[in-house]
Every structure is written in structure tokens, then in C-alpha cells.
Amino acid sequence: MFVTEPDLEARSPWSQLHTIAEAELAPPSGPPQQAVIHAPGSKSVSNRVLIMAAMARGRSVIGNLLRSDDTYWCIDALRRLGVPVSVADEAVTVDGIGGHAPVREGSLYMGAAGTAARFLPGLLAACPEGRWRLEGSASLSARPIGPLIEALRAAGADIRYEGREGRLPIVINAAGLRGGTVELAGDVSSQFISGLLMAGAYAANPLELVVPGGIVQHAYVGITVDWMRRFGAQVTHSDMYDRFEVIPGPYAGHELKVEADASTACYYLAFAALTGGHVHIPNLRADTRQPDIAFTDILQRMGCRIAKGPRGVELWGPERLRGGFTVSMKELSDQTLTLAAIAPFADAPITITDVAHIRHHECDRIAAICESLGQLGIAVEEHADGLTVFPGTPSGGLLPTYDDHRVAMSLALIAAKVPGIRLLDPGCVSKTCPPFFDHMRSLGMRVRLKPKEGQADAADS
Numbered sequence: 001m002f003v004t005e006p007d008l009e010a011r012s013p014w015s016q017l018h019t020i021a022e023a024e025l026a027p028p029s030g031p032p033q034q035a036v037i038h039a040p041g042s043k044s045v046s047n048r049v050l051i052m053a054a055m056a057r058g059r060s061v062i063g064n065l066l067r068s069d070d071t072y073w074c075i076d077a078l079r080r081l082g083v084p085v086s087v088a089d090e091a092v093t094v095d096g097i098g099g100h101a102p103v104r105e106g107s108l109y110m111g112a113a114g115t116a117a118r119f120l121p122g123l124l125a126a127c128p129e130g131r132w133r134l135e136g137s138a139s140l141s142a143r144p145i146g147p148l149i150e151a152l153r154a155a156g157a158d159i160r161y162e163g164r165e166g167r168l169p170i171v172i173n174a175a176g177l178r179g180g181t182v183e184l185a186g187d188v189s190s191q192f193i194s195g196l197l198m199a200g201a202y203a204a205n206p207l208e209l210v211v212p213g214g215i216v217q218h219a220y221v222g223i224t225v226d227w228m229r230r231f232g233a234q235v236t237h238s239d240m241y242d243r244f245e246v247i248p249g250p251y252a253g254h255e256l257k258v259e260a261d262a263s264t265a266c267y268y269l270a271f272a273a274l275t276g277g278h279v280h281i282p283n284l285r286a287d288t289r290q291p292d293i294a295f296t297d298i299l300q301r302m303g304c305r306i307a308k309g310p311r312g313v314e315l316w317g318p319e320r321l322r323g324g325f326t327v328s329m330k331e332l333s334d335q336t337l338t339l340a341a342i343a344p345f346a347d348a349p350i351t352i353t354d355v356a357h358i359r360h361h362e363c364d365r366i367a368a369i370c371e372s373l374g375q376l377g378i379a380v381e382e383h384a385d386g387l388t389v390f391p392g393t394p395s396g397g398l399l400p401t402y403d404d405h406r407v408a409m410s411l412a413l414i415a416a417k418v419p420g421i422r423l424l425d426p427g428c429v430s431k432t433c434p435p436f437f438d439h440m441r442s443l444g445m446r447v448r449l450k451p452k453e454g455q456a457d458a459a460d461s
Contacts, residue, residue: 006403006425010111010137012072016434017427021452022398023437024422025415028444031277031317035443038283039265041066041258042290043432047074047115048224049256052198052231054083055123056096058253065092065258069431073111077120080106081132096253099123099202101174104130110168112137112362112403112431117168118148118191122199125157127174133162135169139362139403142167148192151184152177152199155207179203179248186215188357193244194224200246201233209244216357217331219291226289230256259283262290263334264433265313267409269296270338271443273304273317274345274416279443282312295335298327302346323391324348329355336386337410340369343389344378345417356385362404362431372399372411376418396420405431412436415445 011018046066051074053060065071075085075092082102084095101124110117117136124132135141146166149159156178162169177199186193193215200207215221218241225244228235231254234247260283272279286293286308296313300306303318323346329336333355343350358365370382376394380387394414399421401408405428415421426449429436437447 006428007112007137007139010069010139011427011430012069012111014067014072014434015069015427015430017430017437017449019451020427020449022422022424022450023412023426024448024450025412026419026446027416028275028446030444031275032272032443033278035272035277035279037268037279037281037439037442039260039268039281040433040435042261043068043070043263044115044220044223044290045227045258046071047113047119048194048227049258050074050078050094051116051119051123052227052251053094053096053253054078055099055202056231056251056253057098058096060094060096060253061255062092062094063090063257066261066432068434069111070113070115073109073113074116077108077110077116080108094253096251099127099250101127101130105132107133107135110134110136110140112140114140114143115191118145118189118195119198121148121159121170121172122152122157122177122195123202124172125152125159125174126177126199126202128176130174132172133169134172140168144188144360145170147185147188148195151182151192151196154182155179155196155203177203179205179207181208181210183210183212185213186211187213188216188360190215190217190220193221197221197224197235197244197246198228201228201249201251203246203248206248207246211242215241217291217333219289219331223289230254259285259288261432262288262292266292266295266335266338267413267436268439268443269299269313269315270342270413271416271440271445272315273299273302273321274342274413276317276319278314278316280312280314284313286313291332292335294332295338298339301325321346322348323350326351326353328353329386333358334406337365337369337406338413340373340387340389341410341413344373344392344394346391349388349390351388352386353383354385363402363407365404365406368402368404368407369410372407375399376414394418396422398422398424400424401426401428403428405429405433409433409436412440
């Protein structure tokens, strides 16, 4: 299950709930009517563009950057490398270092930011010189990184494990990347593929990446390729995303705006789906490459009415959700727990498949959601690659969040219909969405945040 206790060191100054021990949640007095929520900036895009902007030549100005624990620790690491990063209300300005880190020795802490921990090693190894130790939180240190490190070594990197093989912390001795042909499996994490591709722009020779067996969530690799090209990189790939080529050439800084986070937006859509309400997310693009936008298709299958267009995305929930289907969540696995949390309120069982890889995220997410639903009295069957959730009426209860933002935000949805849902360590949502509970309040959910001993009481709503 990995970490069940909160790793408070991973909470950043951008966390809004570090003093909160428990969230008590209760249903709204009525469904939201014409509610408008602006989703925060995409986490996936934010850390990609931060790191490319840092390695680029010239200045980048980034609008709508996500302000969360993950992006805070990414910025902190970049500053420790000597990258000038200025954070203002309207934008973040990054003066790129052109592939040569000014600070050539030190320790970099990643918090629980898996994206930063998978994207930085290759780009640091590609620097002409330097020696850095890269470490993370307890949950991040439990997540595998071995396939990426082996692939980087094959491209000429000198990276060594300081402790357990295949896990953080690691030590990077920079002397440039050779490039060449590298094979890397894509069945554990698409972030490994993205990390190697991003580094390929600074290799001495063209990098050819072969991915046997396909990629988990290839859409995120597509996002990486899109942004590499926007920063000036020459990268091509096969139609099947099983072969890539990156021609060496530095990134170039420019102005950009981070799109809304589709993963976070899905929680607001699911809330309206559960309550039979209406929510409008005007800054969520229907044509986004983010794979979680496909969750709207699943909600439509469950009886919701969806509108997508220039006005963003709108959802109207049904009187009761429909079930009775099996769905592969491979390409949008971050929404596995969202679907599992709303599935008890459907009129027939729902089976989720092809998500074995989410057992290796912040926690074993399949085991965590099965255990949580079981504690609330819901019948659930756990499978190696997913789960089946049966209809039922959940009871209230006190639930751990496993130091996992996706677990916390998904379980909070149950309180849209059930009183007495209590979440331990709700502050873990700050990894990707510090204002999550404020947004839930704006949708009508009643939220009481109970402080840790010795802290002032939090406001109710």
C-alpha cells in the first residue's frame, strides 16, 4: 500500500491545509444550479514547461501555472540549480540556463512530485558537468524509477542509486548524454518515456527511442512531444508511439499559458453527476490532449448530459446514474478512483479494467479504494488490474487518505450523497489542488476542517 501516514515534509508553503487533521463532509442542501468553477492549471503541463523553460535559451513567461506542492518543489529544485525563477500573481518568469546549470553540486528535494523526479534526471545528466543528489518524500521514494535510470545509462548517463536499487535517492554525475538507440518499456509509467525524450534535445547525437509493447497513457507522451516542439525541439514518432527520434538542439524560451487541469475538473463534473446538478467549467478545453477529458464520455454513458464547445465543458446530472458496464481506464487511469467513488450510486455494477499500474502510484490505489469502499459498507471485488463496484448505500465513516491526493478527492465525492464522511489528512490534496475543499464548498458541500491539536479552528461552511 506504500505510505499511509502523511509525509508532512512534502507539503509546501503553497499548501493551504498543512494544519488540518481531518475534514468532516456532508451533502449539500440541494444540487448545484448553474455553478461555475474555473479549474486550476494542468499539473502535467506545468512541470513539463517549467523544466523545459529552465533548460532553454532565453526567457519564458508562463501564465496560469498551477500553484501546488508538486510545482513548488519543481521550482525550488530549479532555483537550487541556479535557474532564475520569479513567481508573480499573473505569471511565472523563467530565465533559461541553456543546458548548463550554474550551481553544479547540491541536493534537490522533489517532495512527492513524480513528474519532476522523472523529468529532471535526464536533463541534469545531459549537462556538461555537475553532481547532484535527487531525493523525494517517503511516498515518492517508494515509487519505481529503475526503468528510466537504466535507459538513461544506455544513453550515456552516470546515475547511481544511493540506497535501494530502482528507487530514490539517486546521485547524478553529469558529463553529457551520448544519445544513440535506447529501448525503454512503457508499461510502468509514461513519465519515463517523457523524461528520456525531454533529455534527448541535449544529447550529443540523435536519440532514437524504441518502446516495445506500447505505452501506458500515450496521450501524456503526446503532450510532452507537443511542448518539446513548442520550445523548438525536433522530435518525430511513429503512429503507434513505439518509436521516437529526437534531433539535438536547445530549447528556446517563449511566452505561454498553461491550460486547465482536466483531471481536477473531473471531480467537479462528478459532483454534479452525483447530485443531479449543473456545473460549468469555462476554462476546460474540449479539444485538450489530456486523456482525462474522456471521463466526460463515461459520465454521458452513465446518463449525464454533456455540452462541449467554446464555452468550455458543462454537465447536467441525471436523476440516477446508470451502471451495468465494463470500462478500460488505461488511458485515463487517474479517474479510476473517481469512477469507483460514484459507482455505488449507479443502478448496476461497474467494472474497471487495465489499471494495474496504479498500484505503483502514491499508494496502491486499487487496494486503497477497495478497502475504503468496504469500510463504508459497499460490496467491491478487487482484481489484479482493477475492481468491480456494486450498487449500495454507503454509510458514513472515518477514512484514511493514504497521503494520496487522488484518494482524498475521490472519497470526498461520496459526501455529495452521504452524511458523516470524515477524511484524515485532507491536506494531501495540496499536491495538485490546494483549494479543492473551497471549490467543494462553492458547489454546496458542507465542509468542516478540524485543525491539528494546538491549531486554531478552521471555518465551517
